[in-house]
Amino acid sequence: DTEVTQTPKHLVMGMTNKKSLKCEQHMGHRAMYWYKQKAKKPPELMFVYSYEKLSINESVPSRFSPECPNSSLLNLHLHALQPEDSALYLCASSQSPEGRNYYGYTFGSGTRLTVV
Amino acid sequence: GDSVTQMEGPVTLSEEAFLTINCTYTATGYPSLFWYVQYPGEGLQLLLKATKADDKGSNKGFEATYRKETTSFHLEKGSVQVSDSAVYFCALSGNAGKSTFGDGTTLTVKP
Numbered sequence: 001d002t003e004v005t006q007t008p009k010h011l012v013m014g015m016t017n018k019k020s021l022k023c024e025q026h027m028g029h030r031a032m033y034w035y036k037q038k039a040k041k042p043p044e045l046m047f048v049y050s051y052e053k054l055s056i057n058e059s060v061p062s063r064f065s066p067e068c069p070n071s072s073l074l075n076l077h078l079h080a081l082q083p084e085d086s087a088l089y090l091c092a093s094s095q096s097p098e099g100r101n102y103y104g105y106t107f108g109s110g111t112r113l114t115v116v
Numbered sequence: 117g118d119s120v121t122q123m124e125g126p127v128t129l130s131e132e133a134f135l136t137i138n139c140t141y142t143a144t145g146y147p148s149l150f151w152y153v154q155y156p157g158e159g160l161q162l163l164l165k166a167t168k169a170d171d172k173g174s175n176k177g178f179e180a181t182y183r184k185e186t187t188s189f190h191l192e193k194g195s196v197q198v199s200d201s202a203v204y205f206c207a208l209s210g211n212a213g214k215s216t217f218g219d220g221t222t223l224t225v226k227p
Binding site: 103108110 | 147148150152157158159160162165167205209210211212213214215217218219220222
């Protein structure tokens with residue numbers, strides 16, 4: 001299995017809703033990432049988990065809450081989002097949990113989130 | 117801090133034309149360098165990589181050589197196809213445990 005699987009593929013939520021994005025990989029990668037990508041822009045790093053522990057938080061607002069229940073799963077809990085949070089949310093994993101990455105990332109297909 | 121600069125797009129080519137997408141970087145030390153491709157409606161896919169000076173990454177007819185002296189990692193393909201139409205991102209990974217991406221270059225190949 002060489003894939004990163006993200007669910008759901010599309011999500012529409014109101015500003016008062018609570019929802020979760022899910023990400024799963026079975027490649028034995030010990031680093032997992034959440035990225036946010038706006039249209040026609042590069043992905044922006046949000047969070048990094050290394051060995052199931054949060055190692056990097058890029059000053060993301062608290063309405064985004066990551067969780068790594070085990071080495072294969074990564075969740076992103078969403079609460080009280082704003083319309084400007086509408087974007088493609090990408091999960092990625094890597095064989096390099098720390099320091100310089102020699103292998104690159106494996107990305108999922110993303111969740112297209114629309115906040116109304 | 118680390119940075120990646122890609123040639124501005126969009127780039128439009130006819131099928132079988134030669135492709136070059138320029139990428140230069142600024143980083144401390146010796147980063148790993150990557151090219152990713154993103155097809156419409158999909159996530160990014162790793163296209164090729166190089167981890168030290170003079171390494172050549174290659175995949176699916178695409179090539180890029182890690183040039184330390186010019187801090188560049190230009191993407192090339194000898195004969196593009198319509199199916200190569202996508203957005204291409206150059207990226208580097210330094211010692212901080214995260215990657216820096218360029219702004220992306222949109223390639224459109226016309227039959």
